[in-house]
Amino acid sequence: MSASAHIITAVIGSGVLSLAWCFGQLGWIAGTASLLIFAVITWFTCILLSDCYRSPDPVTGTRNYTYMQAVKANLGTLRSNIY
Structure with a gap:
């Protein structure tokens, strides 16, 4: 839930001012389609x-x-002797 909230606030925070203009330029069909595509990506x-x-x-x-615990658990630690 916390990750979902952070993603939603990041998307809304950066695009709230230009969202109406962008959808006005795209039109009803392309605007709705792009909104659905971005919803699936989110x-x-x-x-x-x-x-x-x-x-x-x-x-x-x-x-x-x-975040560092998640990176270390999923990617592992840095090895200095990479061949």
């Missing part, structure tokens, strides 16, 4: 972020309370 990123909250399994995995 929904998909919410799913990805909520899956990163518990790693490696979304149900039984350990909780990642910070």
Whole structure:
């Protein structure tokens, strides 16, 4: 829920002033289609972020309370001897 709220506020915060003008330029069909496409993209990123909250399994995995914990759990730590 928190990740969804952050994504929604980021999208609304940056585009609230130009949204009406953009949809006015696109028209009814293209504007509605683009709104639905962006809604699906936002929904998909919410799913990805909520899956990163518990790693490696979304149900039984350990909780990642910070961004760095989620990065280390999903990507691992930095190795200095990469060949």
